[in-house]
Amino acid sequence: MMEGSESSEASAKWLDAHYDPVANLYTFSSCVALADLHGDGENKLIVGDLGTGLSAVQLKVYRGTTMLSENTLIDVPTGVVAFLMDTNEPRTPAVAVASGPYIYIYKNLRPYFKFTLPPLGVNPLEQDVWHQVKEDKIDHLTVKEMLESFRDQGDMPLSARSLRYLMLEPHEMEAFINVHKMQTIKRQTVITCIATLNKNMADEDAVGCLVIGTENMEVCILDPEAFTIQAKVNLPSVAVFLDVTGQFDVEFRIVVACRNGNVYIVRRDSKRPKQCIELNSQPAGLVRLNKTIVLGCGKEMLHAYTQKGKKLWTVQLSAPITTMGLMDHKAKGFQALLVALANSEVHLYREKILVNVIQTQDVVTSLCFGRYGREDGTLIMTTKGGGLIIKILKRTAVFEDKDTSPGPPLAQSIKLSIPKKTKLYVDQTLRERENAVAMHRAFQMDLYRLRLSAAREYARALEASMGPVSADLQEPLKMNAVVQGIGPVFKLTLNIQNTSATRPAINLHLSFLFDENLYSIKRAFFKVPMLVPGLTYPIVTFVQSLSDRGVSDTIKVFVLAMGHSAPILTAHIHMPVSEGSVLA
Numbered sequence: 174m175m176e177g178s179e180s181s182e183a184s185a186k187w188l189d190a191h192y193d194p195v196a197n198l199y200t201f202s203s204c205v206a207l208a209d210l211h212g213d214g215e216n217k218l219i220v221g222d223l224g225t226g227l228s229a230v231q232l233k234v235y236r237g238t239t240m241l242s243e244n245t246l247i248d249v250p251t252g253v254v255a256f257l258m259d260t261n262e263p264r265t266p267a268v269a270v271a272s273g274p275y276i277y278i279y280k281n282l283r284p285y286f287k288f289t290l291p292p293l294g295v296n297p298l299e300q301d302v303w304h305q306v307k308e309d310k311i312d313h314l315t316v317k318e319m320l321e322s323f324r325d326q327g328d329m330p331l332s333a334r335s336l337r338y339l340m341l342e343p344h345e346m347e348a349f350i351n352v353h354k355m356q357t358i359k360r361q362t363v364i365t366c367i368a369t370l371n372k373n374m375a376d377e378d379a380v381g382c383l384v385i386g387t388e389n390m391e392v393c394i395l396d397p398e399a400f401t402i403q404a405k406v407n408l409p410s411v412a413v414f415l416d417v418t419g420q421f422d423v424e425f426r427i428v429v430a431c432r433n434g435n436v437y438i439v440r441r442d443s444k445r446p447k448q449c450i451e452l453n454s455q456p457a458g459l460v461r462l463n464k465t466i467v468l469g470c471g472k473e474m475l476h477a478y479t480q481k482g483k484k485l486w487t488v489q490l491s492a493p494i495t496t497m498g499l500m501d502h503k504a505k506g507f508q509a510l511l512v513a514l515a516n517s518e519v520h521l522y523r524e525k526i527l528v529n530v531i532q533t534q535d536v537v538t539s540l541c542f543g544r545y546g547r548e549d550g551t552l553i554m555t556t557k558g559g560g561l562i563i564k565i566l567k568r569t570a571v572f573e574d575k576d577t578s579p580g581p582p583l584a585q586s587i588k589l590s591i592p593k594k595t596k597l598y599v600d601q602t603l604r605e606r607e608n609a610v611a612m613h614r615a616f617q618m619d620l621y622r623l624r625l626s627a628a629r630e631y632a633r634a635l636e637a638s639m640g641p642v643s644a645d646l647q648e649p650l651k652m653n654a655v656v657q658g659i660g661p662v663f664k665l666t667l668n669i670q671n672t673s674a675t676r677p678a679i680n681l682h683l684s685f686l687f688d689e690n691l692y693s694i695k696r697a698f699f700k701v702p703m704l705v706p707g708l709t710y711p712i713v714t715f716v717q718s719l720s721d722r723g724v725s726d727t728i729k730v731f732v733l734a735m736g737h738s739a740p741i742l743t744a745h746i747h748m749p750v751s752e753g754s755v756l757a
Contacts, residue, residue, distance in 0.1 A: 660751025
């Protein structure tokens, strides 16, 4: 019933525009974008298809439900974004595809420019080894030993050629050397994530810069005209998710989720990133809702933070997160969080409230919400099996802020409107200032009385031997009682211990005082054996409850010494209420 109601509720808000289970689209949310590529007012769908190994890696563009064009890519893409490079008319955006160490720029769906990340420095020792290989001075086994020692030292990472060489079997090394020994060795990094940053205006059609995260733990900002690196910031770890706000020439903020489970903030004038959030697992997604940063974690959790790193709320999910996205419906002024789960569901959250659940035919691997064609509220999803799902938000759809997830009610998180300083608070403050000396003296008097009362009660307990520990230095004893059973017969065990260091305790007796109308004790008097110092002696008897009214009383236990009228110590046992007899 619950699943049926959720699916009917989702269908009441979404129109099933298109579903193609064999579209052969294998991609992630970072490789999907929407843009008006031809300036005709219709947004196209741009997809960086990862391929399956058998099919090629391609950049595909869809208009409606048909494929408009496709371009073959050399390597697997890590991100696809659309941005404006200039102010020329018509304002048609370019497409940037990050793949390996390159960024491929397409204009009018044709290759336009290729940007290459600058090469990294090569370990001089590694370079010397390959120079000796080129001159045939060392054999392949010696090369392996030397490269392994350089890798273990960790002074500088090895190049891709050396790492590939160390993975080979011994019989494959000589052929690998013959192929590559004449080539120049170089070390190249790769791009892990990509985003866009407006250059000097906040408009939607403003010129944008590319922001990239690299495998060598850097965030770089590229100029949109010359494609040179304008700014670079080193990170403590590799960036996996980026979120960018602001303008490059004015002020900007880059939120970076890294592979070490930490989130950093990069600002315009900061030379080093500021750590603001430390997660307890790997990040699975990063989405910014206004000024709230929402992070998905590998432990099926959603965490929300402020921009300064203060945690706002946490939501426990029903399945692992596959991808996350932002639902920004500008026509209705509605922002929400889209979370795709491994149980073939897409959850829609507004703040921490689950407002909608979409059931899909397969596990969703990428999400993209925005204007597609001429329809503003379009949700585009690709599935694990390569399917394409397009849903359109109904114009009459209303998302109610009612919490459908289990947990505390929504009213619990609403702050009470309590005034900061009431008239009573001000009056009390004035009274404390005027009568500070008298109030302090009254407090000191009450404290002295409390200490005197406690000392009197303690002295009375020592004189009457009412405590479970003996105050007599001649007979230092300690006793505790254990009651077992549910009634009407209880087992009463008394554990007596002689706490003296050397002297044994002899000629002791044990007696019980109780209400004979309520209880009957099988043996109410014991002659205690000699107590050896340090050992615990259990004395067991049975107590029977005589009343069936559900009442209980206290049984007093006295330890007596021969020739003394006052007990050495006393124990008060509060008996439990008897459950009554159980008839067979």
